[in-house]
Amino acid sequence: MDFKEQIDINRLPEHIAIIMDGNGRWAKNQGKFRVFGHESGVLSVKDIVEGCVEIGIKYLTVYAFSTENWNRPVEEVNALMELLISTINQEAETLNKNNIRLNAIGDLGSLPKKCIEDLDNAMQKTKENTKCTLTLALSYSAKWEIVEAAKKIAKQVEQKEINIDQIDEHLFASKLTTSNIPDPELMIRTSGEHRVSNFLLWQMAYTELYFTETLWPDFRRDHLFEAIVDYQKRERRFGKISEQLN
Template sequence: MNIKDTIDKSRLPQHVAIIMDGNGRWAKERGKLRVFGHKNGVAAVRDTVEGAVEIGIKYLTLYAFSTENWNRPKLEVSALMELLVNTINKETKTLMDNGVKLNAIGDLKQLPPKCHKQLHEAMNKTAGNSNSTLTLALSYSARWEITEAARQLANQVQLGLINPGDIDENLFAQHLTMPDIPDPELLIRTSGEQRISNYLLWQLAYSELYFTDKMWPEFRRNDLFEAVYAYQKRERRFGRTSEQLVP
């Protein structure tokens, strides 16, 4: 039986987040430069996005470039930024064909002007699509995101717009980067590493974590389907007991 056929469409995670890890190691194992792995990772993104649309996942968020990645060798960073521009240009048609809206989170002003321009053009072009929303986390870190939210709220208190006592979880969440998107129910990380790496720390509070040894350039829609199937076999209690979940 096809793994897709085992998935219960009535219990899909609305939002799946992915840490796309292993591009560099995959390339190194093949005697290639790290950028070779990043280029091959584009096919994994395309197939995963199409797979998400195929089974009905409404939100997909990919960790594409962290704030810490700026510390990598300049040649690799430059190649990654050029690859990002080229990929956005080439893949916008794929997004349109699949009805996918493109979104981006992170300190986007740090991106090179050409990259920033292409990104926003693609976001504007796909803004009317409604099958699924693909969010790219670019120049992103969760600590940066939480710090920015705290700064915004502190500024509002200083201006007298809100009182400190008004700040609760809901108000704080509204100042994060995806206030209108539900928190991820499932986080997938490739390459065998088992850590969150400063990714969506607030939003992942109750996410199910799924780790696979497969390197990102090898990841395909069937791997996404397997992760979703594994997610559906888990009991999500949110602090309650199993007995409390029984109707």
């Protein structure tokens, strides 16, 4: 029995987040430049998006570019931006045909102008789609996001729109870039690293974490299905004990 056949379709995670790691190492193993790994990683994104749509995952968020990634060599950053622009242009129509809405979170204003324009255009074209929401985390940092949320709340307090007693988890969450999507139930990280790397720190308070040695360019939908099967074997207690759940 393959992994897809083992999935309980009634217990799917509504939202899956992925840290796509290992492109550079994969390219090095092939004797290629790092950008070759990033280009090959795009094929994995396509296959995973199709896999999510195939079984009914409603939300998929991928960590495409962190704020820390700006510190990489200029040549690699430029190649990544060019790859992002070309991929958005090539895939926007495909997203539409498959009823997938494109979304983006992060410090988007720091991206190159052309990238922002193409991203905005693709999100506008797909905004009415309802089958799956694909969110790209671009120039994203969870610490940046939390600080920005705190600033928004502080400004509202300063302008006497709210008082301090009104600040709670729900208000804070409403100021995050993910306020329009549910928190992820499952986070997958490829390449064997065991950390969350400043990704969705607030949102992953109770997310199930899944780590795999597979490098991102080799990650395909069967690996995704394997992660979901593993997720469905876990007991999610949210601070309670097993007897309370049963």
